[in-house]
Amino acid sequence: MSAARSQDKGDAVIRLVGASVNNLRNVSLDLPKRALTVVTGLSGSGKSSLVLETIAAEAQRLVNDTYPSFVRNRLPHMPAPEVQSTSGLTFTAIVDQRRFTGNSRSTVSTASDLAPLLRLMFSRIGEPSAGYSPAYSFNDPAGMCPECEGLGTVVDIDVNELIDPEKSIDEGPVRFSQFRPGVYRWKRFAYSGLFDRGKPLKDFTEEEIRLFLYADKLKLPNPDPRFPKTARFDGVVTRMRDVYVKNRPSKMSPLVHAELERLTTRRLCPECDGARVNAAARGSLIGGTSIVDWSAMSVNRLREHLESVKDPRVAPALAGIRHTLDALLSVGLGYLTLDRESSTLSGGEAQRVKIVRHLGSSLTDITYVFDEPSAGLHPADVERLNELLLRLRDAGNTVLVVEHHPEVIRVADHVVDMGPGAGSDGGLVRFEGTPEALLTSGTVTGQLLSTPLELRRTVRKPRGLVRVVAASAHNLDGFDVDVPVGVLTAVTGVAGSGKSSFATGELPRQHRDFTVVGQDPLHGGVRSMSLSVLGVADGVRRAFAAASGLGPEWFSFNSKGACPSCRGKGYITTELAFLDDVATPCDACGGERFNPTTLEATLAGRTIADVLRSTARTVVEVFTDRPDVADPIRWLERVGLGYTPVGQSLDTLSGGEKQRLLLARHLSASRGFGEERIVLDEPTAGLHPSDVERLDTLFDELVDAGATLVVVEHNLRVIAHADHVIDIGPGAGENGGSLLFTGSPSRLTRHGKSLTGKALARAVSG
Template sequence: MREHMIRIRDARTNNLDHLDLTIGRHQLVVFAGISGSGKSSLVFDTIAAEAGAELNETFPPFARNRLPKWTRPEVGSIDGLSPVIVIDQRRLGGNARSTVGTVTDTWTYLRLLFSRLSTPFVGESNCFSFNDRSGMCPRCDGLGEVLSPAVDRVLDLDRSLSEGAIRLPGFGEGGYWYAQYADIGTFDAEAPLREWTQRERDALLYGGQHAAALGTRPPSDYEGVLERFERIYLRTSDEPSERKRRTIEEFTHAATCPECEGERLHEAARIATVRGLTIGQMSRLEIPELRDVLRGIDAPGVGSAVQALRERLQAMITVGLGYLHLARATTTLSGGESQRIKAVKHLGSSLIEMLYVVDEPTVGLHPSDVADMAELLQQLRDRGNTVLVVEHDPALMAMADEIVEIGPGAGEQGGRLVFQGSFEQLREADTPTGHALAAQRPTVQTPRVPRDWVRVESARRNNLQDVTERIPTGVMTVLTGVAGSGKSSLATELVDQHPAIVVDQRPVAANRRSTPITYTGIATAIRKLFARETGAPEGLFSANSTGGCPECDGLGVLYTDLAFMDGQETVCPACHGTRFTAEALSHTLDGLTISDIEHLSITEALERLQDRSIRSKLQHLDRVGLGYLRLGQSLNTLSGGEAQRVKIAKELRDADAPSIYVLDEPTTGLHLRDITTLLSVLDELIDHGHTVVVIEHNLDVIRRADWVIDLGPGPGRHGGTVLFTGPVSGLPETATGRALREADS
């Protein structure tokens, strides 16, 4: 019947090749395919985007302007959609006030509980909110920390004022504030600060009485450097710019608030107790412990709040987050943890006939936990919902009702339906995923011999139990263990105690003008090629210079602010999205305009552009499996896994002296076929004398490790110890050892 199917016809979003697809509703459907094949273009940019846009149209303009914005997909028609809920991997992030408790609403229930039962009685629930004036600590404004200038970083005592002794932005010679110190006749601008008296240095830094004590009085409105820094950077209420944020990070240090000792609340809320525990103590209990404490509360008037709180806590345990506590800042959560936190919100929902779209839910999960995540997705389906999942993990594919593979290749070679059926049928299919499933898994290799060793001493970060561990250099070490066992904490300790390069999944670039062309530095070479071939000036072939379309400022799109209605982004009518002027597009190189060059994939560019300097900088992106990216594609559209591989490519290109590289789950977003490519790239780093330390759950990567450090045995307080260290062949019956043996059986 029509209402039991979702029908997509003539989907053309991104690289989708006029794709037609019909899938059943009330099913768990996994979408597979190699990176760049078009899975996300179909699931997120077509199905979810159309469902979100159609739902938004049912709201009045005032409400629409405050709802998430959806770009309508290029598609002939879509039938059978429901309201959509997207559970993606974007880090929750948030600000310094956002915690696991606030983002899951568990803190709201806990506040309500304390407002009714606390001894002594404090008042309404807002009195237990660190985001409300009536509840927050007056010293730190509910942040739990106070920022203070890092005095030792502000001044370079070996320089004079004229040589830039004040390291803060705007305080060097020619800077906005420079004259306020160098030209007032109080300080010697040419003498190194080390030659000044302590009284003079104090007057420069602190002003006030220190300045008044000098023989030569500064102006009456004189501010010390630190006074001015605090006023400009730390006492403003506006949202700081990226540059301002970097300055604050560089020239301040955070310390636990001396008044509330990090609990964020005012004194009355800090000392009130329920069952002998303060709200701060409860918020620092691991989730199972807090759940057990709540079992003993049966007071009238709070039954529904306690029940709702316990259900939410149990949901967090179900998705493998029992090791967290409610006071944990959301800024410290990984993408996988963030995704599971979002899933918690929907476990207790009574809504049915919804469309859930989930992006790689197994990211960050140990193989032993994948079954629990699959069960969660099946629960959502069994309540009468449709669940669409983009996933590479065979264990989750095996539990799906149906698998859809998009491919066969990436970019222009993808975007087509190459398979639709069961997991057993996929194993026999002549598709990239079918071939990868049928291929023999990598076997444990003969470990490479370490060049030397580095030691991590007495690590106590988070749940680490005073760990001291040797890590070999010149080989690949994999940190393993269940989620929350202490892998990331040990890696962070390594980075803190030894010089290391962290290759994480944070965005490569924040603005839409950053592309593979600009990131790799080939823009100049391309412009020179065009200029040499055509005789035109180089600037004509830059969208950020004279060649950029003046109508859209070289962006290719125009944004129209419609006040209380949704803003509208449209293709620039002058350049038709090419970003360049007609004059720039009138010149060609080997039959290609500068816009055509930007639309080449990296793989295509390696074939078409023979310039050695261009090829040498692009080949590493192709080596890490990113050949499908277009040269002009904005880097802020990349997933976390893609961003990490861009950084790996940069290190392959730029790495010089032997270094320690720390990678956090580099297989994120990788198709089974591409994991072999990634491993060869890591081998290449090692062949150049580098050390690779990888946090990873993928069994193929673990099999290829030279050295394994397995942490556990459980998450949170049940983990934090080293269960095994040595060659992978010696892994005992830990969760990781069992997963390897079960997969090989």
């Protein structure tokens, strides 16, 4: 019987039958266990729907179901994905590109689990000892700096900006909406009985001003009857520090957030000078260096420094630190310092830190799911990434990777290619097999991978040059370089070499006619979408209004058209106290976000909800007679976002998608013509090679129309297509920041010291 079971294929595969999540079209397939499987295909073809929203989601749901009801009721309740049956699922760990959302108390050291080991080291052999491990933690009262409470910075309230001395209490002297006349916090000082409410603050005595601003839990001698009977009085500044500075609310309106930015200033803590820990922890040394010194070192430097630390009392901790540092080096993060706040890491950097946390795990037979782990990585770093993926596989785990990068696909044991197109044109398995078989499969992915890259045959001649002098932002070493005008320039180098510091920092700082279209967060979340970013949402609403007789506000889920149950969100959020909030689709509108009256109105046979679910091509067809709507939306296709619904919430877009959306807005506003000078920061992030080629075509059109493009890129298709390359390196962090090369892509392939040049030469030779 056991022999028969060992031959049962079902024991060796993850089996899906009839998966129909999102655009998947009744997909059935077997994925081998304890193997590295790469799922590829065009952007929007259904890769993530298959791996993340079907396999990973169902595995997590089934694991949650194994817990006792007491625990289960406190976990997020995930609906079963649309799939007829699954088998062979194991415990699944998702390593995605979501950025760390922790506050300033989360650093690379804490996120990588190095912090406990560092504290243990210093508590054992640091001299003089500050005490047990907590005495070295900036997150513990025993170790944190008492002045900044472990944050490294202090926030000052600008009293001159906060207070209008010309106004009385009744007139509202506090320039902060949370203290405006009539609200709860205004009533606290208005009914305190301490002040003449009709007297301007400039006429207050020194004692009255002190109490009004800085009183702390003062027992009131004669308060107004409307003042809470058991409460104590706090001054305005004291109350602001307690509520908005020390314990800043996790949920604040954009208005309140903007007000606080105006009213507060942040500076290094004068007590610890940003070190976060108290004097005892700062004074405890190992070989003349403190835990603050270790945390301020880059991973590279700390790894070298530890070679001189040899003490048998801490050998296990020292081995653990070295192991984790080696893992960070292996994923190309040697330039990071351990004290860097984790929330400042990019999505790709955050994902690689998460990978490191799994490498030392003793658990086996886990399914690891990676969502485009090569994003933001130089080709040289992708080789090290592949080694990590193979290490996880060889430890007895199943590794599923959603990926476009050719080098990741080539090391896979099994490849699944989704397609044939994106959105409603995708959702089918076009190929299953080995990487070698993919090359001759005839799919779009196979054709592109089997064809060597071609360098631009004839580079354009620049119309002129702009000179960047003494580039020294961050790790740049002060080099001078000329940037050609009227051509496509690629700025290259390994991750952390200084590419973005140069292209998005020094270049536009010295030459203000360069516009940076970067990956900075777009303002707006679940209530903002591509239509609103492009500025055509009002045009869509007016068109529906004209066709239905209703007002335009009826076609906004932020106004009269909102579903009354979910208030236009499309889901209901349940707060679970100390656990993450749980969002479930709204039963009243079925996730449509609009009320019944709005959903009865149609335009060209479609409701407003139908339009928001549609991709750019469909929306252009609906609004073909409205160029004010159709023309801006056409840019979504041209920048590689043709697969995304025009009503997709901004908070669900990746960094690369947001950047391409900003590019579409910029080109739409300027009509894509003129002698503009644009800087793009890794615009191909998350794109299939075919979509990269489409973006290359767009770049050509813009440059031929007179634009100057400077593109920070790792993607070899963009680099090969460029007229000019500026290569920065040779390494990352303190090992980078130097100008290695300037010239054409063909010359770069012959540059012996450039890692970019070597990778490009390999890709061109096939």
